[in-house]
Structures are given as structure tokens and as C-alpha cells.
Amino acid sequence: xxxxxxxxxxxxxxxxxxxxxxxxxxxxxxxxxxxxxxxxxxxxxxxxxxxxxxxxxxxxxxxxxxxxxxxxxxxxxxxxxxxxxxxxxxxxxxxxxxxxxxxxxxxxxxxxxxxxxxxxxxxxxxxxxxxxxxxxxxxxxxxxxxxxxxxxxxxxxxxxxxxxxxxxxxxxxxxxxxxxxxxxxxxxxxxxxxxxxxxxxxxxxxxxxxxxxxxxxxxxxxxxxxxxxxxxxxxxxxxxxxxxxxxxxxxxxxxxxxxxxxxxxxxxxxxxxxxxxxxxxxxxxxxxxxxxxxxxxxxxxxxxxxxxxxxxxxxxxxxxxxxxxxxxxxxxxxxxxxxxxxxxxxxxxxxxxxxxxxxxxxxxxxxxxxxxxxxxxxxxxxxxxxxxxxxxxxxxxxxxxxxxxxxxxxxxxxxxxxxxxxxxxxxxxxxxxxxxxxxxxxxxxxxxxxxxxxx
Amino acid sequence: xxxxxxxxxxxxxxxxxxxxxxxxxxxxxxxxxxxxxxxxxxxxxxxxxxxxxxxxxxxxxxxxxxxxxxxxxxxxxxxxxxxxxxxxxxxxxxxxxxxxxxxxxxxxxxxxxxxxxxxxxxxxxxxxxxxxxxxxxxxxxxxxxxxxxxxxxxxxxxxxxxxxxxxxxxxxxxxxxxxxxxxxxxxxxxxxxxxxxxxxxxxxxxxxxxxxxxxxxxxxxxxxxxxxxxxxxxxxxxxxxxxxxxxxxxxxxxxxxxxxxxxxxxxxxxxxxxxxxxxxxxxxxxxxxxxxxxxxxxxxxxxxxxxxxxxxxxxxxxxxxxxxxxxxxxxxxxxxxxxxxxxxxxxxxxxxxxxxxxxxxxxxxxxxxxxxxxxxxxxxxxxxxxxxxxxxxx
Numbered sequence: 001x002x003x004x005x006x007x008x009x010x011x012x013x014x015x016x017x018x019x020x021x022x023x024x025x026x027x028x029x030x031x032x033x034x035x036x037x038x039x040x041x042x043x044x045x046x047x048x049x050x051x052x053x054x055x056x057x058x059x060x061x062x063x064x065x066x067x068x069x070x071x072x073x074x075x076x077x078x079x080x081x082x083x084x085x086x087x088x089x090x091x092x093x094x095x096x097x098x099x100x101x102x103x104x105x106x107x108x109x110x111x112x113x114x115x116x117x118x119x120x121x122x123x124x125x126x127x128x129x130x131x132x133x134x135x136x137x138x139x140x141x142x143x144x145x146x147x148x149x150x151x152x153x154x155x156x157x158x159x160x161x162x163x164x165x166x167x168x169x170x171x172x173x174x175x176x177x178x179x180x181x182x183x184x185x186x187x188x189x190x191x192x193x194x195x196x197x198x199x200x201x202x203x204x205x206x207x208x209x210x211x212x213x214x215x216x217x218x219x220x221x222x223x224x225x226x227x228x229x230x231x232x233x234x235x236x237x238x239x240x241x242x243x244x245x246x247x248x249x250x251x252x253x254x255x256x257x258x259x260x261x262x263x264x265x266x267x268x269x270x271x272x273x274x275x276x277x278x279x280x281x282x283x284x285x286x287x288x289x290x291x292x293x294x295x296x297x298x299x300x301x302x303x304x305x306x307x308x309x310x311x312x313x314x315x316x317x318x319x320x321x322x323x324x325x326x327x328x329x330x331x332x333x334x335x336x337x338x339x340x341x342x343x344x345x346x347x348x349x350x351x352x353x354x355x356x357x358x359x360x361x362x363x364x365x366x367x368x369x370x371x372x373x374x375x376x377x378x379x380x381x382x383x384x385x386x387x388x389x390x391x392x393x394x395x396x397x398x399x400x401x402x403x404x405x406x407x408x409x410x411x412x413x414x415x416x417x418x419x420x421x422x423x424x425x426x427x428x429x430x431x432x433x434x435x436x437x438x439x440x441x442x443x444x445x446x447x448x449x450x451x452x453x454x455x
Numbered sequence: 456x457x458x459x460x461x462x463x464x465x466x467x468x469x470x471x472x473x474x475x476x477x478x479x480x481x482x483x484x485x486x487x488x489x490x491x492x493x494x495x496x497x498x499x500x501x502x503x504x505x506x507x508x509x510x511x512x513x514x515x516x517x518x519x520x521x522x523x524x525x526x527x528x529x530x531x532x533x534x535x536x537x538x539x540x541x542x543x544x545x546x547x548x549x550x551x552x553x554x555x556x557x558x559x560x561x562x563x564x565x566x567x568x569x570x571x572x573x574x575x576x577x578x579x580x581x582x583x584x585x586x587x588x589x590x591x592x593x594x595x596x597x598x599x600x601x602x603x604x605x606x607x608x609x610x611x612x613x614x615x616x617x618x619x620x621x622x623x624x625x626x627x628x629x630x631x632x633x634x635x636x637x638x639x640x641x642x643x644x645x646x647x648x649x650x651x652x653x654x655x656x657x658x659x660x661x662x663x664x665x666x667x668x669x670x671x672x673x674x675x676x677x678x679x680x681x682x683x684x685x686x687x688x689x690x691x692x693x694x695x696x697x698x699x700x701x702x703x704x705x706x707x708x709x710x711x712x713x714x715x716x717x718x719x720x721x722x723x724x725x726x727x728x729x730x731x732x733x734x735x736x737x738x739x740x741x742x743x744x745x746x747x748x749x750x751x752x753x754x755x756x757x758x759x760x761x762x763x764x765x766x767x768x769x770x771x772x773x774x775x776x777x778x779x780x781x782x783x784x785x786x787x788x789x790x791x792x793x794x795x796x797x798x799x800x801x802x803x804x805x806x807x808x809x810x811x812x813x814x815x816x817x818x819x820x821x822x823x824x825x826x827x828x829x830x831x832x833x834x835x836x837x838x839x840x841x842x843x844x845x846x847x848x849x
Contacts, residue, residue: 079820085831086824093769093827102834103798108842116842170819194835229535230839255701255839257535265532291531327531 003135003340007354008124009243012188012198013151014096036153038184038203043176048156048184050174051083052163053225078227079168084185085253087157088195091187096155098122101191111377113259116363119372123190123365124352134239134336137311141208147246148186148200156186157197160222181205183218188250192358192365196252199233207247209238211307211319217300219249223325224296230255232322234357237307239316240333241356249321250357259362260329261322265289269402271409273298279398280329284384285360286394287331288401296325302405303328309404315397318357331360332397335387348383355387460518463499466490470579470681471673476500478669484662485509485563486584487521491541491696492577494703494726495520499580508587510556521583526554530648537567542697542840544569544578548659550588550649562588564651566659570670573680578696580670580681584662586655694723701836707829710744711793711802714764718743719803728807733779744805747786749777760790764803767792769830771823773810785810789826793833795841804833 015035033041091097099122106118133139141147159182163169176182181202188196199222201207201215219233233251236242265278268288275293280286288306293299303319310317310332320329335355338344351371353359364380366372371379389397467475467490485504489496501516509516509524516523525534529552540547551565563585570580651659667683674681694702694711702711708727712719724739732739732747739746748757756774763770769791776786787808795801806826820828 082820082825082828082832085835086820086826086828089827089831089834090824100794102794102838105798106796106838106842172819172821194838195831229538230835253835253839255835256842257539261532261535262539292527323531323535 002133003337004131004133005336005339006129006131007243008128008352009130009132010123010188011098011190012244013146013148013155013186014098014189015150015152015155016146035150037151038149038153038156038176042153043178043204046153046176047173048153048176048182049083049087049158050161050169050171050182051080051158052161052169053080053221054166054168055162055221078225079170080222080225081228081231083158083170084195084197084226084231088187088197091155091157094154096187096189097191098189101196102194105372107375108256109375109377109380113262113362113377114257115259115375115377115380116254116256117372117375117380118192118363118365119369120192120365121367121369123192124367132243132336134316134340135314137237137239137314137316138210139208139238139245141206141245143206146244147206148184148198148203148244148248149206149246151186155189156184159184160199160218162221178204185222191252192363193252193254195231196250199249199251201247201249209236209242209245209247210311211235211237211304213301213304213308215247216304216307217297219321220296220300220325220328222249222251223321227324228253229323232258232320232361234321234361235307235319236356237311237316237318239314239336240318241336241354254363258320258322259283260285260287260320260360261327271298271302271405273302273409275299275302277302277405284381285331285333285388286391287329288398290328290330291326299325299328301408303330305404305408306330306401309401310397313397313400315400318360320357320361329361330401331357331387332389332394333360333387334389334393338386344386348386351383353383355383360384360387459493459495459497462493463490463497463518466493467499470677470679471670472676474676475669475673478673479666482662482665482669484584484658484665485586486582486662486666487516488666489521489581489583490579491581492579492699496541496700496703505585508555508585509553515556524553526552526558526560528552528560529554537565540567541581541700544696548656550651551585552649553585562590562649564588564655564659566656566663568663568667568683569685570667570681570683571685573674573682573686575693576685577693578685582663582666582670584659584666586651586659586662588649588651588655590649695840698836698840699723701840702833705829705832707806707825708808709804709806709829709833710739711804711833712744713802714800719764722802731778731784731807731809732776738779747776749775749781749783751775751783752777760788763790767800771826776807787822787826789830791830791834793830793837796838796843797841801837801841802833804830806830 015037033039036042036046092100101120104118104120106116109115109117159174159176161183181204183199183201184203186198186200188198199219201218207215219235223231223233231251231253233249235249238245260280260283263283264281266281267276267278270276270292273294275298276291278289278291280289290299290303293302307317307319307330315332316334316336317330317332319331322329333355335344339349352367353364358365362380364375366375388394479500480503482502483504484502485508486502487498487505488500490499493499497518497520498516501513506513506516533549533551536549537547537551546566546568548564548566550562552560552562554560565583565585567581567583569578570582571577572579670681671683702723702725705725706727707725708731709725710721710728711723713722720741720743721739724736729736729739752775756772759770759772769789771787771789774786774788775783777783787810789806791804792800793802793804806829808822808826
């Protein structure tokens with residue numbers, strides 16, 4: 001049996017609507033399809049701003065020599081932050097968005113967690129419901145469907161890549177190196193908040209929606225570079241309400257904490273590379289929180305390995321990258337499956353809220369005025385409780401995740417520790433202590449005993 | 456930087472007189488005072504006890520933001536809680552892991568309270584008392600609860616393999632041996648959580664009381680009274696301290712205009728704007744922008760601005776403006792409506808840039824792009840901070 005749900009797809013690009021006509025049009029024209037897109041037809045000679053980030057470890061620099069942040073007295077808005085805001089506002093004034101999201105009413109719902117509700121009546125208009133297959137987390141890329149090579153160049157804000165020489169670089173107008181397949185940041189023309197953008201890793205390679213270590217690291221770098229705890233990145237796997245099967249992360253600004261960030265956590269373990277893994281407590285959706293790590297890559301690899309494990313086991317999931325990349329939430333979910341099996345109440349379905357990463361984090365975009373007026377913590381909770389795996393299934397899934405992390409950690413343990421060794425003068429780190437432990441018990445996967453129960 | 460230090464001193468002394476420093480220094484406690492109305496929300500006072508505890512000198516701290524004491528093991532969720540308390544202008548008490556100058560982390564009870572202006576109800580200062588938490592033996596032993604909870608133990612076995620059994624075994628001796636391996640004198644292997652005792656909590660509360668009474672007393676000398684509880688509600692045109700903090704991070708020269716008040720006065724002016732025009736903040740806030748115009752200002756441009764405000768549209772104009780010293784400059788002015796959480800226009804933001812001054816910043820972002828990024832940052836701040844947070848979880 002194949003599981004499908006019907007839903008209104010989100011229009012993320014102004015070129016998404018006329019999907020069928022445009023392919024024919026492209027075939028007819030010689031010099032480009034006329035839309036100035038990212039495809040072969042138009043990309044020759046095209047230029048876009050380029051932001052190249054420093055491939056250093058943000059977390060490490062933060063420790064500084066003395067263990068405290070060495071920073072300017074008043075940290076100004078980070079450069080990447082102002083680039084995103086400036087380019088986005090430019091597209092606002094050029095009228096590229098389907099609506100002004102700052103004119104959409106929004107509020108914090110009274111209660112313990114402060115769920116955030118937005119009334120957005122325009123986001124889903126003018127689009128017919130489409131069928132989506134929800135029982136396969138990994139599906140091959142399909143060039144006939146809408147993908148990000150079809151967006152207009154004016155919808156792309158800039159190219160985002162690691163700097164060659166290790167310094168932050170910005171070129172207001174840089175040629176697109178087709179051979180190198182640039183990663184780009186584009187606007188979402190149906191924003192759910194100010195600054196809503198899409199990070200599309202190696203856009204021209206047409207990767208399907210699927211996490212790999214490099215792409216996840218790129219997303220983490222974006223969060224760290226923006227340096228704004230209110231600029232978060234999110235990821236939805238197929239089956240967890242991603243509508244476009246072309247690898248992408250989303251991001252936007254919301255200068256409030258998300259309920260999920262307020263939820264208490266309980267530490268489960270620390271990995272050999274210093275990544276602390278906790279689980280969410282008192283939150284309607286069960287999930288894991290990843291923090292720390294000796295290096296940015298450690299955190300990135302641990303989370304990627306967990307994601308890869310989930311997608312390979314066909315378990316739909318969502319990821320939230322919060323707090324400048326310092327805290328990452330991983331949430332396996334089963335709502336779409338329940339919906340396809342007819343196990344979700346019509347009351348919930350009627351709200352047409354698709355619980356993707358933002359909704360799970362506590363930011364609810366509501367389509368009906370009635371739902372907005374009646375929004376309550378109880379209602380939000382009821383919806384999210386349906387998203388969560390059962391306790392039993394969650395434990396099974398966690399077992400898979402931890403097994404995968406232990407494997408990945410073991411494989412990389414040697415590398416991480418040798419790097420730590422270089423920073424001599426430093427006292428023994430947890431990793432090294434673990435290494436000592438490990439030597440005495442060769443069969444053990446790296447990990448740190450967690451002997452304290454949080455909260 | 457120097458001008459900011461001057462601003463800090465001035466702002467503090469104007470409210471409490473010069474002598475307040477001495478009185479605060481007589482208190483034995485470790486605390487800092489910050490001013491949300493100054494860009495960067497800097498520390499404006501640090502007590503002797505705090506300097507002794509942290510190992511920093513006063514000059515290394517004043518003008519900096521409190522985040523300088525955080526480090527890699529500081530709990531991120533706790534930092535978020537403090538950030539929220541500041542945003543919502545409410546007191547908070549949490550256990551926090553901070554770092555000394557030499558890099559040593561240490562646990563302390565962090566208790567923050569607010570000082571409000573009596574006349575206008577504004578949050579004028581935040582007082583943060585920090586009581587070191589004396590490490591107690593039982594905290595280490597609490598590790599035993601590790602094997603008690605059922606849920607995750609199966610997972611741990613998978614991850615840790617056989618080695619974990621050593622730790623999980625009920626022998627305290629074994630546990631101590633493993634933990635001894637973890638501990639070293641730099642304290643890097645510090646506990647992940649820590650609970651303050653009642654004594655420490657009382658100490659913090661008493662310290663807050665004492666500081667507030669000193670501040671209240673000295674504010675009477677200047678007539679600019681403060682109190683520990685908000686005793687009047689801020690009136691129209693009020694900018695909350697959290698909005699001040701957010702706007703303070705935006706380095707461009709800009710002002711916010713409140714179109715709902717009579718004569719559309721400025722309700723906020725950035726530091727860069729004051730620098731550009733040569734005015735003091737109290738000379739411009741509450742005034743209509745027209746004082747920037749002069750004899751040679753083109754009236755058709757003024758009409759254009761008026762129209763854009765009337766039609767609620769963004770516009771960019773080139774206008775001749777005048778500084779306080781009567782010198783004129785060509786102002787590339789960008790004006791945009793700013794909406795609040797209800798989707799209604801709350802302000803108009805006007806970003807001012809002197810034509811001919813460096814056209815690009817050090818990264819090469821164009822002048823236009825910098826103006827637009829300021830507008831973006833203002834939109835995010837105003838929208839998010841007007842969402843009327845309900846009672847937050849604390």
C-alpha cells in the first residue's frame with residue numbers, strides 16, 4: 001500500500017505556478033527560458049552576490065584564551081545578518097512577495113509555553129490541493145517537478161560558501177561558477193515571518209531532500225555566521241511536510257523564544273567528541289536536543305548521523321537549528337502517516353495546519369480567522385501531541401539513533417582527539433579522558449558517563 | 456568607545472550623583488548594574504566583590520555586555536531564560552555557570568532585578584547579584600540517580616557497552632574512582648547543573664534589597680527618583696527597554712517616528728544619528744523631524760516625504776539637511792513604514808546617510824543595502840517585541 005495525503009503545496013517561488021507551460025517555453029527559446037532562472041538556459045554569465053564564510057570553529061573561538069568570549073564591547077549586527085535582512089527588504093520593495101508578512105496579525109498565546117500564532121489567510125490561496133506520498137522519506141529527485149533550479153535569479157539573494165583563504169569575503173556581484181555548483185540562499189515568496197529564506201546546498205546538483213554531513217554543516221555555518229539567536233534554520237524531511245523534493249533548509253527571523261526552546265531537558269549522554277545529547281521533557285512532541293561538541297563539525301556530524309539514520313530507516317523527521325547553531329532539536333514524527341491512515345480527527349484536519357518544523361517548535365501559522373481567535377495552548381498541544389511518536393516507538397527510534405551516533409563517533413573519534421592534542425597547554429578534555437577510558441575497554445563506544453540528572 | 460564610556464558615566468551620575476559609586480562599593484556583595492537604554496546594554500557599574508570574584512579590573516568590564524562572562528559550558532537554555540527576563544522586564548533567579556578571567560568556570564546564583572524610573576515607569580537599570588554556589592558533596596553523589604531512571608538506560612547500554620556497568624554499579628567506591636578521573640583543578644569537568652542553597656538565595660535577596668535602597672536614596676539627591684517596582688505606567692511614545700536593546704544593535708543613523716502622536720515626533724534616535732546631526736538625544740526625542748530642514752531645503756522633497764507617509768509607502772529621497780551647528784549636508788534619506796504584531800503601522804523609520812561619506816562598509820555592502828538592512832532589523836524588532844507575550848514560563 002502506498003500512503004498519500006492531499007495538501008495545498010506552498011508556493012515558494014513566483015515561477016512555481018506555471019510549471020507545465022514553462023518547460024515547453026524553455027524548449028522553444030534559444031537564449032534562456034526568459035525567466036532568468038538558474039538552469040543551463042539562463043545561468044551563463046549570470047552574477048550574484050557571494051558571501052564566503054570563514055571555515056573556523058565558531059565554538060572554539062568563543063572559548064577564547066581565557067574561556068570567555070573575546071568580543072567587541074557592543075556586538076553590532078553580524079554581517080551575514082545584515083546581508084540577509086538588506087537583500088530581503090530589497091525584494092520586499094521590489095514587490096516579489098505574495099503578501100506583506102508584517103501585515104499578518106500575530107500573537108503570543110497566553111500560557112506556560114507561549115506558543116505563537118499567526119493569522120495568514122493569503123498563504124494558501126490560489127493553489128489546488130496536491131497528493132503527496134508520505135511513506136517514503138527518501139525519494140529520487142524528479143527534474144519534471146518544481147525545483148530550485150527553476151526559480152528566478154531575482155529570487156536568489158546570494159551565494160553562500162566556505163572561503164578559500166579562511167577569511168570572510170563578500171563580493172557584491174560574483175559570477176556563478178557552474179562547475180562548482182554553488183549553494184544559494186533564496187527568498188520564500190510565501191514567507192511565514194520576516195526574512196523567510198531557503199538555503200539550497202549545491203543547487204545545480206539537484207540533490208533530493210536528504211541530509212548529508214556536508215549540507216548539514218553548511219546549514220550550521222549559516223546559523224553560526226548570522227550570529228543572531230532569533231534567526232533559526234529548519235529542515236523537514238519528506239513525510240514530515242517537506243513539499244519540494246530538492247534539498248533545502250528554511251530560515252526566518254522571530255525575535256522571541258520558541259516554546260520548544262523553553263522546554264526543560266534531561267541529559268542522556270555526552271559523546272566522545274563532547275556533544276551533549278538530551279531529551280525534551282514536558283513537551284508535546286518527543287525529541288532530542290544536541291549541544292556542545294569540541295568543534296562545530298562534531299556537533300554537525302553527530303546530528304547528521306542521527307538524521308541519516310532516521311531517513312535510512314524511513315522515519316520522517318524535522319530539525320530545528322536554534323541559538324546560532326548551538327542547540328539543535330531533532331524530532332521524529334508520524335503525523336502524515338496517521339493522516340494518510342485516517343487516524344487524525346477531522347477537527348484537527350479542518351485547521352489545515354501542517355505540522356512541519358516551525359509548528360512543532362511552537363510557531364503556528366493559522367489559515368482561518370476562527371482558529372486564530374480560538375488559539376489556545378491546549379489546542380496547540382493537542383495538535384502537536386498527534387505529531388509525536390508514542391513513547392514506545394520513540395524509545396525504539398532512539399535506540400537506532402544512538403547506535404548510529406556511536407558508530408559515527410567511533411569512526412571519527414581518532415581524528416577529533418588528535419586535533420585536540422594540537423591545542424596543547426589545554427587541560428585534559430573530556431574526549432581525552434574518554435580516550436583513556438576507551439583504552440581500558442576496547443569494546444566500548446566512546447561516550448561519557450552521565451551521572452547527573454538535570455532538572 | 457570613549458564617547459560611550461562618557462555616556463555611561465554621565466547617565467549613571469546624572470541619576471544617582473557621583474557619590475553613589477562610593478556607597479555601592481561599601482556593599483560586600485558581588486553584583487553588576489546594566490543600562491538597557493545605552494547601545495549594547497552595557498555594564499555601567501561592577502562592585503568590588505564582583506571584580507574580586509571574576510578577576511577582571513573595572514576598566515575591562517565597564518561598557519561590555521554581561522555575556523562576556525559566559526563560556527562554552529554555560530547552559531544555553533539558562534542564557535535564553537535570562538534574555539527573556541530582560542525582554543519582558545521581569546526579575547529572574549537562576550543558577551548559572553560563568554567564567555573568570557583566567558578561564559575558570561564557576562557556579563553561581565544569578566539574581567536579576569529591575570530599577571524603574573518613578574516618573575515615567577521606564578526600566579532604567581538591571582541589577583544582577585551573583586552569589587557563588589558552594590559546591591556540596593551530595594551533588595556529586597547524585598550521580599547515583601543515573602541508574603535509577605528506567606527510560607533511557609537501555610540506550611546507554613548500547614552506547615556505552617560494557618564499560619558503563621562499572622559506573623552503574625552500586626559501589627560508591629567505583630563511582631568515585633571514575634569521577635576522580637574526571638576532576639582536575641581547572642574545574643573544566645564541572646557539574647552540568649547545580650542548585651543554590653536557601654542560604655545563598657537569602658544572601659542574594661538581601662543584596663538586591665541593599666543595592667536598591669542605595670540607588671533609591673541617591674536618586675533622591677538628583678530628583679530623578681527610581682524604585683524597585685514599576686509605579687507608573689509608561690505613557691504614549693514609550694519605547695520598551697527590550698526594543699531599546701534591539702534597536703541599539705543597529706549601527707546605522709536612524710530615527711523612529713510615531714505617526715499616532717500629535718505632530719509626529721521622533722520617539723527613538725540612534726547613536727549614529729546623534730553623531731551625524733550633532734544633537735543630544737534629549738534635544739531630538741519628542742520633536743518633529745523638521746528641525747533638520749533649513750532655508751535651502753527643497754520643499755518639493757518635503758512634499759514627497761509627506762506623500763509617502765500619507766500613502767504608507769517606502770521612499771528614498773536626497774534632501775539638504777542641517778546639523779545643530781548649522782552646517783548643511785546632503786542626506787540620502789530612506790523612509791519606510793514599520794508594522795507591529797497586529798499588522799498595523801506603529802512607526803515610520805527614517806534612515807539618514809550623509810552623501811559622499813564612505814560609500815561601502817568594510818565588507819563592501821552598498822549604502823542602499825545597509826539602509827535596507829537597518830529597515831529589516833527594525834521591522835523584526837518592532838514586530839516581535841510587540842507580540843504581547845503572555846506570562847512566560849520561568
